[in-house]
Amino acid sequence: MIAPEKRGIITPEERLACVLARLILDPAAPPARHIAVGAASPIPAAACWLVRTLGHDVRLSLLHKRTGNPFTEGSRELFDLAGQGRIDLFFLGGGQIDGAGNINLIGTGEWPGRTTRFPGSFGSAFMYTVVPRTILFREEHSRRVLVPRVDHVSAAGSPQALVTGRCVFRFASRFTLASLHPGESATSVRDNTGFGYESPPEVPTTPEPSEQELQLLRGPVRVEMLETYPGFCRRVWGEN
Amino acid sequence: MTQSVLSLDDLAAGVPDGALLALPPDNSLPPSALVRALVRRGVRGLRLLGVPVSGMVTDLLIGAGCVASVQSSAVSLGEAGTAPRFTAALAAGSIEMIDATCPAIHTMLQAAEKGVPFMPLRGVLGSDLLAHRPDWRVIDNPFDHDDPILLLPALSPDVAAFHAVLADAHGNVWVGRRRELATLAHAAKRTLVTVERIVADSLLDDERMAPGTIAATYIEAIAVVEHGAWPIALLDEYEADSAHIAEYARLARSDAGFRAYLDSHVFARSAAAAE
Numbered sequence: 001m002i003a004p005e006k007r008g009i010i011t012p013e014e015r016l017a018c019v020l021a022r023l024i025l026d027p028a029a030p031p032a033r034h035i036a037v038g039a040a041s042p043i044p045a046a047a048c049w050l051v052r053t054l055g056h057d058v059r060l061s062l063l064h065k066r067t068g069n070p071f072t073e074g075s076r077e078l079f080d081l082a083g084q085g086r087i088d089l090f091f092l093g094g095g096q097i098d099g100a101g102n103i104n105l106i107g108t109g110e111w112p113g114r115t116t117r118f119p120g121s122f123g124s125a126f127m128y129t130v131v132p133r134t135i136l137f138r139e140e141h142s143r144r145v146l147v148p149r150v151d152h153v154s155a156a157g158s159p160q161a162l163v164t165g166r167c168v169f170r171f172a173s174r175f176t177l178a179s180l181h182p183g184e185s186a187t188s189v190r191d192n193t194g195f196g197y198e199s200p201p202e203v204p205t206t207p208e209p210s211e212q213e214l215q216l217l218r219g220p221v222r223v224e225m226l227e228t229y230p231g232f233c234r235r236v237w238g239e240n
Numbered sequence: 241m242t243q244s245v246l247s248l249d250d251l252a253a254g255v256p257d258g259a260l261l262a263l264p265p266d267n268s269l270p271p272s273a274l275v276r277a278l279v280r281r282g283v284r285g286l287r288l289l290g291v292p293v294s295g296m297v298t299d300l301l302i303g304a305g306c307v308a309s310v311q312s313s314a315v316s317l318g319e320a321g322t323a324p325r326f327t328a329a330l331a332a333g334s335i336e337m338i339d340a341t342c343p344a345i346h347t348m349l350q351a352a353e354k355g356v357p358f359m360p361l362r363g364v365l366g367s368d369l370l371a372h373r374p375d376w377r378v379i380d381n382p383f384d385h386d387d388p389i390l391l392l393p394a395l396s397p398d399v400a401a402f403h404a405v406l407a408d409a410h411g412n413v414w415v416g417r418r419r420e421l422a423t424l425a426h427a428a429k430r431t432l433v434t435v436e437r438i439v440a441d442s443l444l445d446d447e448r449m450a451p452g453t454i455a456a457t458y459i460e461a462i463a464v465v466e467h468g469a470w471p472i473a474l475l476d477e478y479e480a481d482s483a484h485i486a487e488y489a490r491l492a493r494s495d496a497g498f499r500a501y502l503d504s505h506v507f508a509r510s511a512a513a514a515e
Contacts, residue, residue: 039267040318064267066476074420075268075292076350079343083362105314111372112337117330119322120314122293123342126363154341156366231319 010209012165013043013236014217015181016139018209019168020047023135023161024089025056030132032089034059036078038122042225042232044091044137049221050213061087065228079123082130089133092124092159096150097136099195101159101171103128104150111152121154128157135159141166143194168206169197179206244461248515251432251463252277255399258285258308262397262428266295266318266472266480268418271403273468273515274434276506279304289397290315291349291424292342296472296485299323302335303498304506309336313345320485324492339369344376344392346420351394353426358391365390400428403468404454405477407435411456412443416475425458432461434468436477465515 024032024047035058037045048060061070063078071077081087094103095118105121107113128134134157138145141164162169166184169175175197177189186203209217222237246254252274255261264270268291275297278286283306288298290312298315301307303325315326329335344361351359360381365388370376381387402421406414413433415421425431431454443453468474471481471488491497505511 066473069417072417072419074346074418074423076343076346076420076423079346083343106339106368111368112339113330114333117322117327119316120293120312120339121341121367121369122314125341125367125369126343126361129363129366153366153368 010214011236012139012181013046013232014209014214015206016043016137016163016165017046017050017217017221018213019163019181019206020044020091020135020137021050021054021213022207023163023168024048024051024058026160029160030088032058032133034061034081034087035089036061036082036087036131037063037091039064041091041093041137042229043139044135045229046217046221046225049224050216053216053220054213062228067227079126082127085130085132087127087131089135090127090131091135091137092128092155093136093138094145094150094154096145096147097138097162098147098150099174099197100149100156101136101162101175102150102153102156103136104152105154106152108151113152124155126155128155133160136162137164138162139165141189142192146192147194148196166192174198176200177203179204181206182208245438246461246463248273248277248434248463248465249281251434251461252281252283254430254432254461255283255286255401257283258287259398260287260289262289262291262400262424263294263297264291264402264418264421264424265293269402269404269415269421269474270295270297270469270472271401271432271434272297272470272472273403273465274401274432274463275300276511276515279306279502279506280512282306288312289395290345291400291420292340292345294323294326296323296488299325299492300506302326302329303492304502307335309338311338311340311345313340313342317485317489319482320489324489325498328495339372341367341369344390345395346423348392348395349423349427351392352396353423354394356394358393360389360391362389395427397424397428398430400424400431401433403434403465403474405436405475406443407433407438407459407462408443409438409440410442410444411459411462413454413456413459413462414443414449414452415454416452418475419452422454425454428458430460431458433459434463434465436464436466436468436474438462438464468515
């Protein structure tokens with residue numbers, strides 16, 4: 001049992017990991033039997049481990065996990081698996097994300113990002129179209145990131161959802177506001193979103209993590225995460 | 241034919257100015273010591289290829305003025321953030337950036353290793369990458385209807401370079417599960433490798449080692465450099481020197497800081513002697 005006074009301090013990272021875990025388990029979406037998580041994605045990785053430790057039988061391929069990494073044909077194997085349809089769900093982010101679901105990892109201004117250069121497209125141009133389900137995830141929710149039209153399209157696709165530090169959007173040809181994280185309002189989201197989206201009259205609040213989810217995140221999920229994301233674990237869950 | 245075991249400087253001398261030089265990223269055995277030797281040599285006009293993305297050694301070569309162009313799917317220092325010298329060089333217009341996407345680079349190298357002129361790849365349609373890659377073509381799948389598909393030309397780097405754990409006396413090189421380096425060595429015209437150590441027994445005689453081994457057929461020359469990936473991690477041999485990488489990321493934000501980094505860690509007599 002987590003003491004109520006400790007349970008009260010739910011970090012944004014824990015909340016987002018639970019939001020992503022529920023989207024992974026969404027019964028309305030095609031089943032996620034094999035999920036791949038790319039580089040530098042600690043919160044999606046935590047969400048996947050949460051799903052596993054909740055007892056769901058999913059195969060996880062974490063690209064940057066050194067021990068137990070499943071790939072023995074080099075870094076092309078992930079893309080070969082995805083091309084065959086053996087990966088059901090992937091996560092992508094973007095320096096810019098627009099209302100049509102396009103992501104930009106190239107940069108802003110004249111090609112190839114003369115104003116602000118982002119790192120580059122990685123595998124997004126391939127994964128977004130060949131993997132059946134993509135969840136877009138970006139903690140920063142601002143007009144700088146969520147733009148009417150991306151300056152450059154790294155990848156075009158049709159995401160299951162977009163999760164930010166403020167809310168959850170679902171997607172079906174355009175975004176619909178699905179839930180607001182605690183402390184946010186329809187107005188705060190509107191003020192910080194550059195693209196147009198549907199907003200129902202009543203928008204629910206994103207449910208808080210359950211006691212079981214918190215216990216799993218702070219216990220077995222943290223242990224699984226330590227090797228790949230030591231800095232993240234220290235920041236979110238402290239030393240030990 | 242046996243492979244030459246060279247000094248690090250002699251190995252670096254084998255990378256000509258202007259070469260199309262393929263380098264792996266920071267999770268896949270980058271030849272950090274060899275790159276420092278290239279900077280000391282003053283190599284110029286390199287055309288770098290990230291396999292399939294690029295990390296710290298690419299940023300270092302760019303900052304040191306060794307690079308004319310970069311073809312890669314991303315350039316980044318990973319957890320340490322953006323690649324500062326790459327970003328500065330793009331803003332200054334001093335390098336050409338040829339953007340790609342990871343599986344496209346793998347596919348172009350696979351076409352080269354098979355000796356075929358091109359290979360198809362799914363996806364990518366709808367990306368602005370296509371408009372900036374006149375060398376990539378979309379055709380109709382000749383075996384089906386209404387199925388546009390991307391064709392990628394074979395790409396054969398002039399030189400591939402990486403740092404592996406082991407070589408044997410015959411010049412076979414062990415890279416473990418980093419099999420993209422085998423594809424790279426097959427595709428490249430010449431492959432230069434630094435290793436931690438050389439073992440006496442043939443890696444190909446050992447059933448357990450052979451699958452992670454690149455045969456000497458593909459390797460031109462080897463140099464022994466202990467800790468040759470430093471400050472980057474090397475499989476289960478040693479971990480990344482995260483404090484050093486963070487220090488690089490901080491210093492490389494300014495021209496003066498980057499110069500100070502080069503002076504301390506690349507050009508200093510003690511730094512060169514350690515390699």
